[in-house]
Amino acid sequence: LHLIYQQMMVDIFLVDWEKPHPSSEKTKELPVSVWRTYLVANEWNELQTTRKISISLQIFMILIILKICGVENVGTSDPQSSFTLSDGEYHSNFSFVCRFALSVSVYGSVALVQVAFWRGIYTSLIEDKLEQFLDICSLANISVFVMSLKNFGYYIHGKSAHGISDTDMGQMLEHLQRETEDLCGHRGLQTGSDHQTFTMTLPAKLREYYDAVVLPAFSTGSNLLSEIGTSRTSSQKIISGNAATLTKAYDTMNKFLNRFLEHALRDIDYEIRDRIFLEQVIDTEFQDSSTSEKAIFYSGIGFLQSYIFLISAY
Template sequence: MTQFSKCVQLQSGNREGEIYPPLVTITYSEASLDDFNANAKVTVTFSVSYEMSTATYEQDVQIAIGVLSALAILWALFVSTSSWRRRIGAQMVDCTSLLKFIVYMFGPLGNAFFLVAMGAALSWLLFFKRQDQVYLLLPTPAQEETFIIYLSVACALKCLEMLHFLFTQMTIDIFFIDWERPRGKTADVEGGNGKSQSVSMWRTYFVANEWNEIQTTRKSNTVFQLFAVLLFMNVVGFENLTTTDPRAYLVINSEQYVGGYSKLLRFGMMSTVYLVVAIVQWLFFTFFYERFVEDKLGQFVDLCSMANVSVFIMANTHFGYYIHGRSVHGQADTGIQEMYEMLVREEENRCGQRGLLANTDNQTFEMSLPHKLRDQYDSIIKPLQQQAAAARGQNRQRAGGGNTTSAGVDINQQVDAYKKLNKYLAAFIDRSRPDIDYIVKDKMFLERLLDMEFLEATDTKGHFYNDDGHSFDAVLFYGNELVLLTFELVVFSVVDLIGQSYVLDAVITYLVSRFVSNLRDSGGRKNLAKKTLVDERFLI
């Protein structure tokens, strides 16, 4: 056997302006005498690698994460958790409040880690590619581990935030108040007084289906978002800006040296392009599409008014949203001729305005509800939910049987509960109950900024806050675009760390997005049937 030098590494000893003796590291390998005698060839490679200390940069990143994390924790404690406690009427700090505080930290902390990682990557991309003289080197794979850890932590936190987000949206309490009243009585063949004509339920079913449809409506198109990112990165050539060589060209010259791709630079470029495309989408949707093409939430509010159905949403125990859909014509269960006549009267201003208060157009509100109302609501709904849970425990058939609904609840009990709850909530909105009432007012600027109510509801008095027309989108995907966008961006980034293929990143991100949307759609449908007392078989 004979030995030969397999690797010779020469490391300079320069550090902080001082010159130390260079360090030579030699790695030996062995070859047999037969190979030596046969003059066998040994592959020899030559490479020069440059590296610099990133201790200062890592310290700056740690300081940034520390500051933003502290702000995130303070926001979760004094804003999110405090607002939640007010909205559920909590009087004491208990284990549930502590758990909710931890859950509310997931989102802000994930955003903090992601923003710092993106800022560091983007600054490295800009300064490394724009340097005229060499003063900045890219981190080595070992030095990139800190960046990978930060991004992985951000992904884990955003996934936990998404789970909590889906759970809260799929467990809201919602009810459709039908304002329609019987228009007369049916004739009795025996000469009696007859019975009151029944009110059609199809209007409520129609509104329920429209609500079910807009639950996963978003302000951006995921397919367009991913396609645009692929277009800019792969086709336009932004991916070529993420190589380890200092050249900054969209088109690579095959005769020049081209380094490999840097994970740090790929993330900085990709996340920037992703956010720019998302911002352009948001601007187009907000200032053009929503105003001149289609406003789905505004259309839903109009539909409620034409159907004579209001939507009563309780996102928390004592807080929710209200869509006033009471028809200004007093009825909506009419023929086509009467419907057209009602529309003409509205166009010509020959009828009242649609607002909750007289001579106003405001139909949507945030609600801080009286405690007695919630107690009465629970007393009506809880028995049905317990009966449905018992039916599920007995593995009752989905389609129901005999006198039961698809959820296994007795039909007569569900009909009675629906009528009782509809009458109670309608009386509350009409202010015809002496035991509970509410005040309509505007939120202060600080209340709107913090998404919090400074005045707490009492046992008998609540507050209705005027909003911008669609505050109820907080319980839909529509009002949580930032949560969904950042989640998809983090997923896209983490997948790219593993596969380093933008096509693979886009495919997996799309599949994850569809899974989240389908899960929300399925859970929202079941919750809608459970809380509104509308049989799920009527939800398309």
């Protein structure tokens, strides 16, 4: 429950790098599709609920070990207990302490086997959920900006190496072919780099701007449910008004983060570093950027071990 609560309190913003396409009319541009953002959001929700351990398989294997294999018969107070019980032999009563210790041992052993299978075989030979999500972000031209705390968060760089992704199947396949033949830029945030995942500490000024732009729009949207009611006409007016507010807030924040990540802001910037050895050991950052004007991005997949994913714990 605590993990689910922490997931609910995380601020997630999907940064769209797609630019409006030119139209035949000189005064108008074609808007970009929002379905790419919906796709990434849906995949993010699925990744949040991914686990290393299958609960159904866990229970099934425990029942087989305890019941069919007879391991539960060891949970007696008799030091000479065995997996099989004969009718003509003496059997001591089951011990609550022994049965509890046996259940914990079997549960932990099965869980460790599942985790070892996930890390050693499943992610390397079958599929890697994280790598798939990074590919989807790059294909959709969407970055994920996560603020798990006020001045701390995680960033997934999904900007397409080709500049556009809202296109047809032929051009998409051409982009993938060029990327396979190394005829285009890299996917990473830095030039010539493939690093797409970062842990970041943010300056207070960036968080204040985010709160000033996004929070009022969300509070307006949350009041929508309480205000909708009696009349269909009034409901339509409320929905259209809140939609305009939410759209404006999203566009404003999207442009701001676009410029921030491209080093185009004068007051707020960031730098990319590698964690020193001691920071990696104790899993913390020694430098506080909340009082400065520069954010610090640490390359790595530390967000996968954070509480924003069930896979970090189970």
